[in-house]
Each structure stands twice: as C-alpha cells, then as structure tokens.
Amino acid sequence: MRAMEYRGPYKVRVTEKEIPRIEHPNDAIVRVTMAAICGSDLHLYHGMMPDTRVGSTFGHEFVGIVEQVGPSVQHLRPGQRVMVPFNVYCGSCFFCARGLYSNCHNVNPNATAVGGIYGYSHTCGGYDGGQAEFVRVPFADVGPGVIPDDISDEDALLMTDALSTGYFGAQLADIAQGDTVIVFGAGPVGLFAARSAWFMGAGRVIVVDHLDHRLQAARDFALAETVHFGEVDDVVLHLKRLTGGLGADRVVEAVGAEADGGLLQHIAGAKLKLQGGSPVALNWAIDSVRKGGTVAVVGAYGPVPAAIKFGDAVNKGLTLRMNQAPVKRQWPRLMEHIRAGHFRPSELLTHRFPLEHIAEGYHVFSSKLDDIIKPVIVPTAA
Amino acid sequence: MPYTATRPVPAPTPDELRSRVPGWGADLDPADRPAVPRERHDLESGAHWLEPEQQPELTPRERSIEHERLTPVFGTAQPPKGLSGALKRLAYARFSEGRNAHWLLLVASDRVDAIESHLASLVTARPDEPLTQSGVRAELTHHGWRSRVGRGRVDVKHAWLDPVIVAGPWVLAGALAVAATRVALRR
Known part of the structure; x- marks a missing residue:
C-alpha cells in the first residue's frame, strides 16, 4: 500500500508499505478514504516529540471503510463507513472505566503518562497512522463508530480530533x-473551541493569533472578537484593557508546543528542543485570565519540562484543567449540534492534497501558506 | 475605572446573544456537556471483556519500566534498530518517565536515527532526497511569497532558522566528509 513516511525533521515522502494485518483478535483493518494533517502532527514533523522514528506513518485523524475484522469483533463488519477517534483505548482499564478514554493504560507500553494515539510516535504507543491507504485499528469494538448516513465524511473526519478537542x-x-472567554490560537482546534464557547453560554469570545486569514475565520466562523498579537505592543496588557482590567473569566489555550510571540522561548522550545515546547501562549493564558479563573489547555506539549509561570498561577488562584480529549464521548452531542444547524464544521477544510503530494501538504501547513486552515489527505485507493 | 463587585464590561443579554449566535446557550446546562463530569462510571465503552486478550509479542518489545507488564495491545511499527535502537532500549530499560535522562536519551536517539536512516538510504534504490521530501516546491505552487510578505506574521521574523535546521546537518556532514577525504589523501 502507499503510505506517508517520516524521514527525519521537516522531511516526509510517500512509500510502499505492507498492508497492516490483524495482530490482536479485536483489531480491524480500515481502508482510509480521507485523512487530515493535525497541527500536532507538525510537532512530529519538526522532530519535537521524543521517539519519533524514521519510517513512521503519521495520521490520527481519518475516516474509512472497514476492510477486515478480527475474530472477536462483534460491533463492526466489513464495508461499514467508520470514523476513528485519535485515541487508541481498551474500554476496560481503570481509566477507561471512568470515561478517561484518552488516558488508557492498556495500549501504550512505551509510556504510562500518555495513552495510545495513532501515528503519533512510539511515546504514544508505536502505532502507524492513517495517512495511508490502510491502517490497523485496535479495539475495533470500542473506538471506531459507524458514520450515520446524514453525517458527511468531512464532518466525521473533523470529529475524530480537531472538532472534538x-x-x-x-x-x-x-x-x-455571560463569561468572557479568551481563546489562544485560531487554528482548527481554537476555532472550534471559540465556536463551542457560545454553546456553553459565553458572553464574549476573544480569539488571539497572528495569522490574518485565521483571525478572519475567527470572526466569520467563530463569531468572535479578534486580537492580532503582532499588532499590539503587549498582548497581556491589551487583553486586560479589553476586559476592564480584570482579565477574562476563562481562557482556552489551543496553541501548544510551537507558540510564537516570545523569540527566546520559541527558539529554545520549538527550534532547539531544549524544553518540551514553547510555552508562550500558556504563559499568556495564565497572565490574561482573571484571578480565580480557569485556564483550559488542549494545546499539545512534549514530555520534557518547560518554563511555565507557575507562581502566577498559584498567586492568582487559578484552576488549570487539561487533557487529551476523550473523543468518542463528544460525538453524540456534536452530531446534535450539526443536525440542529448550529454550525457546519467542514467549512474549515480549506485544502485537499493527494497522498502522493504529502510532502507539499506538510510544507504548506507547516509554513501556513495559501491561507491554509485545515488540510485533507486523500489516499490513492480511496 | 473603579474596582467594584460588578463585572466591568457587562455581557450582552441572552436574547441578544441568541439572535446573533446560532446555538448560543444550547449547552448552558452542564448536564448537556458530554465531558461533564470528567469521570463517569455509567458509560458503555463497547468492551465485552474484563481484561483484554494479550497481543502476541512476536519480537521483543521495549517498554517503560513504569509498566509492570507488556500492555495487552501495542504498536509494532518500526522496531528499534542500530545505534539509535540501543539508545532507545537503554532509555526504556534504565530510566523512568520521571527522569530527564529518559526523554533526553530518546530525543538524542531520534537524531541518531535520522542520520543512520539517511546513510542507509544511500545504498538503496531510493535514497533520501532532502529537497523533494521537504515539500519546498509548494513555495512556488502555493504562494510562498504572498503568504508571508506584508501579512504581519510574527513567525516570518525567525523563518531564516528553518533552512539552517533542515540543511545545517547536511552541510555539516558534507564538510566533515570533505575534511576526512582530504586527510586521507594526504596520507
């Protein structure tokens, strides 16, 4: 089969790999019809995630058709159109039994601090991902869901990670x-977080980024106020002024390890990999939320320590909440929002690349060319 | 502005927000939020086992020493190989995830893996091609210049670092190879 292959930092190609096989009785093999590149794939692409091996196939956002199922699979059958959450999880361990599907203890031998994720380094379990014609899907009775007829492949694809996250x-x-909510990052996750903040009853939503086309999407899609942090002298001060001097009630950090806006942090974290990512946006979040407020972190960081302003978080009495999304828990309610016409997630899909052009796809997304927001990868066999 | 008990910038009324934002307040009740509460015991995961069957370990599989056993399911892609593989095995066998040495060894092993793999590709029918693999051709097809210039992008200020990071190791390796050849020829 044809598959994306990582060849070292900033380098990928398409290669011929063996079609994955059933390795566990509850495995399925899925023929991928559509995959996406996630912003967090760029952390792998840039060589930031420990134990990202040359030869890996990335891709944790994909939909497809069930090709084959293992002998113990009861809920899926070949031919079904399925969406697969980015989490690999067993559904039965201590954590899964509590609904913490992203924290499964039974799927990642390489680390206890993180669950399993498709195509996301050996630190996340060593599974090849979905930017390929076929992919192995463990625990087929637990993770994948059959896509309802009235849900498009595009919306389903976004529900596998970006929208759910x-x-x-x-x-x-x-x-x-009535809460004032600031969202750092106008990538797909930040835009979906901003749009979702209204569902929760926000009174104001303010999105912060430095890419003008994404800030336009924040205004058009997320119906938010926007701040271009490159156009203000001091973004924290600016946000304090916008919120009457107190700061926002709630902040969502949807940037993660490659945050820009502080050159020293960016070079140390994102370029030289001397810390587990550049915590610029996270520190801005801590600084711009009000005392007693909440900072929610869904940006992805590596496991190496990073320079976080923890003292300010303590002194302000903040609640810091974070996790990888337990994706499948979000699906029923998200589908209700889509069916009710509250929004159309696929509006954010801006580019399509054939798998054969994967190197260009990564470069365009990584370099934020051509007003890209979210790229889709279409495998040859789809 | 005086510091008082009221919100300094009042929020619009719910009616105003409903008229402006489709779906505003649909999840106002936390009971409608699927991730609330965070831990729930009443969810149907689809698992029809108390403990999953064990995936066969056909080749030795490295694992964190924090795991008391090999997990029931695991990825089998890219088993460790060469010097990078030895470093990875050491990181997993010797240091817990709480030790910086664990992660720094893994980061170092990734750099060694890249060098080993590039060198190994040179003796295959399909050697690495840094230029095409970087996707830089898209600069011409996807408006590289127009996407960056005059757009107020903060990242443009340090974009010069990217080619240094991508090409730097190759240039360094080339320079070392030339130097080594010269030394050999002198002898």
Whole structure:
C-alpha cells in the first residue's frame, strides 16, 4: 500500500508499505478514504516529540471503510463507513472505566503518562497512522463508530480530533453564562473551541493569533472578537484593557508546543528542543485570565519540562484543567449540534492534497501558506 | 475605572446573544456537556471483556519500566534498530518517565536515527532526497511569497532558522566528509 513516511525533521515522502494485518483478535483493518494533517502532527514533523522514528506513518485523524475484522469483533463488519477517534483505548482499564478514554493504560507500553494515539510516535504507543491507504485499528469494538448516513465524511473526519478537542476544551474551561472567554490560537482546534464557547453560554469570545486569514475565520466562523498579537505592543496588557482590567473569566489555550510571540522561548522550545515546547501562549493564558479563573489547555506539549509561570498561577488562584480529549464521548452531542444547524464544521477544510503530494501538504501547513486552515489527505485507493 | 463587585464590561443579554449566535446557550446546562463530569462510571465503552486478550509479542518489545507488564495491545511499527535502537532500549530499560535522562536519551536517539536512516538510504534504490521530501516546491505552487510578505506574521521574523535546521546537518556532514577525504589523501 502507499503510505506517508517520516524521514527525519521537516522531511516526509510517500512509500510502499505492507498492508497492516490483524495482530490482536479485536483489531480491524480500515481502508482510509480521507485523512487530515493535525497541527500536532507538525510537532512530529519538526522532530519535537521524543521517539519519533524514521519510517513512521503519521495520521490520527481519518475516516474509512472497514476492510477486515478480527475474530472477536462483534460491533463492526466489513464495508461499514467508520470514523476513528485519535485515541487508541481498551474500554476496560481503570481509566477507561471512568470515561478517561484518552488516558488508557492498556495500549501504550512505551509510556504510562500518555495513552495510545495513532501515528503519533512510539511515546504514544508505536502505532502507524492513517495517512495511508490502510491502517490497523485496535479495539475495533470500542473506538471506531459507524458514520450515520446524514453525517458527511468531512464532518466525521473533523470529529475524530480537531472538532472534538475544541469542543472538549470549551467544556474544560467551565464556562458559565455571560463569561468572557479568551481563546489562544485560531487554528482548527481554537476555532472550534471559540465556536463551542457560545454553546456553553459565553458572553464574549476573544480569539488571539497572528495569522490574518485565521483571525478572519475567527470572526466569520467563530463569531468572535479578534486580537492580532503582532499588532499590539503587549498582548497581556491589551487583553486586560479589553476586559476592564480584570482579565477574562476563562481562557482556552489551543496553541501548544510551537507558540510564537516570545523569540527566546520559541527558539529554545520549538527550534532547539531544549524544553518540551514553547510555552508562550500558556504563559499568556495564565497572565490574561482573571484571578480565580480557569485556564483550559488542549494545546499539545512534549514530555520534557518547560518554563511555565507557575507562581502566577498559584498567586492568582487559578484552576488549570487539561487533557487529551476523550473523543468518542463528544460525538453524540456534536452530531446534535450539526443536525440542529448550529454550525457546519467542514467549512474549515480549506485544502485537499493527494497522498502522493504529502510532502507539499506538510510544507504548506507547516509554513501556513495559501491561507491554509485545515488540510485533507486523500489516499490513492480511496 | 473603579474596582467594584460588578463585572466591568457587562455581557450582552441572552436574547441578544441568541439572535446573533446560532446555538448560543444550547449547552448552558452542564448536564448537556458530554465531558461533564470528567469521570463517569455509567458509560458503555463497547468492551465485552474484563481484561483484554494479550497481543502476541512476536519480537521483543521495549517498554517503560513504569509498566509492570507488556500492555495487552501495542504498536509494532518500526522496531528499534542500530545505534539509535540501543539508545532507545537503554532509555526504556534504565530510566523512568520521571527522569530527564529518559526523554533526553530518546530525543538524542531520534537524531541518531535520522542520520543512520539517511546513510542507509544511500545504498538503496531510493535514497533520501532532502529537497523533494521537504515539500519546498509548494513555495512556488502555493504562494510562498504572498503568504508571508506584508501579512504581519510574527513567525516570518525567525523563518531564516528553518533552512539552517533542515540543511545545517547536511552541510555539516558534507564538510566533515570533505575534511576526512582530504586527510586521507594526504596520507
């Protein structure tokens, strides 16, 4: 089969790999019809995530058709159109039994601090991902869901991570009616978090970024106020002024390890990999939320320590909430929002790349060319 | 502005917000939020086992020493190999996830893996091609200049670092190779 292959930092190609096989009785093999590149894939692409091996196939956002199922699979059958959450999880361990599907203890031998994620380094379990024609899907009775007829592949694809994570981020923020919410990052996750903040009853939503086309999407899609942090002298001061000097009630950090806006932090974290990411946006979040407020973090960071302003968080009495999204828990409610016409998630899909052009796809997304927001990868066999 | 008990910038009324934002307040009640409460015991995961069957370990599988056993399911892609593999095995066998040495060894092993793999590709029918693999061709097809210039992008200020990071190791390796060849020829 044809598959994306990581060849070292900033380098990927398409290669020929063996079609994955059933390795566990509850595995399925899915023929991928559509995949996406996630902003967090760029952390792998840039060589930031420990134990990202040359030869890996990335991709934790994908939908497809069930090709084959293992002997113990009861809920899926070949031919079904399925969406697969980015989490690999067993559904039965201590954590899964509590609904913490992103924290499963039974799927990642390489680390206890993180669950399993498709195509996301050996630190996340060593699974090849979905930017390929076929992918192995463990625990087929637990993770994948059959896509309802009235849900498009595009909307389903976004529900496998970006949409679910953004919606989850807004929930983590504990938004109450009338709250002012700041969202750092106008990528797909931030835009979905901002749009979701209104569902929770926000009174104001302010999105912060430095890419003008994404700030336009924040205004048009997320119906938010926007701040271009490159156009203000001091973004924290600016946000304090916008919120009457107190700061926002809730902040969602949807940027993660490659945050810009502080050159020293960016070079140390994102370029030289001397810390587990550049915590510029996280520190701005801590500084711009009000005392007693909540900071919800859905941006992705590496496991190496990073320079966080923890003292300010303590002194302000903040609640810091974070996790990888337990994706499948979000689906029923998100589908209700889509069916009710509250929004159309696929509006954020701006680019399509054939799998054969994967290197260009990564470069365009990484360099934020051509007003890109979210790229879709279409495998050859789809 | 005096510091008082009221919110300094009042929020619009719910009616105003409903008229402006489709779906405003649909999840106002926390009971409608699927991730609330965070831990729930009443969810149906689909698992029809108390403990999953064990995936066969066909080749030795490295694992965090914090795990008391090999997890029932695991990825089998890219088993460790070469010097990078030895470093990875050491990181997993010797240091817990709480030790910086664990992660720094893994980061170092990734750099070694990249070098090993590039060198190994040179003796295959399909050697690495840094230029095409970087996707830089898209600069011409996807408005590289127009996307960056005059747009107020903060990242443009340090964009010069990217080619240094991508090409730097190759240039360094080339320079070392030339130097080594010269030394060999002198002898």
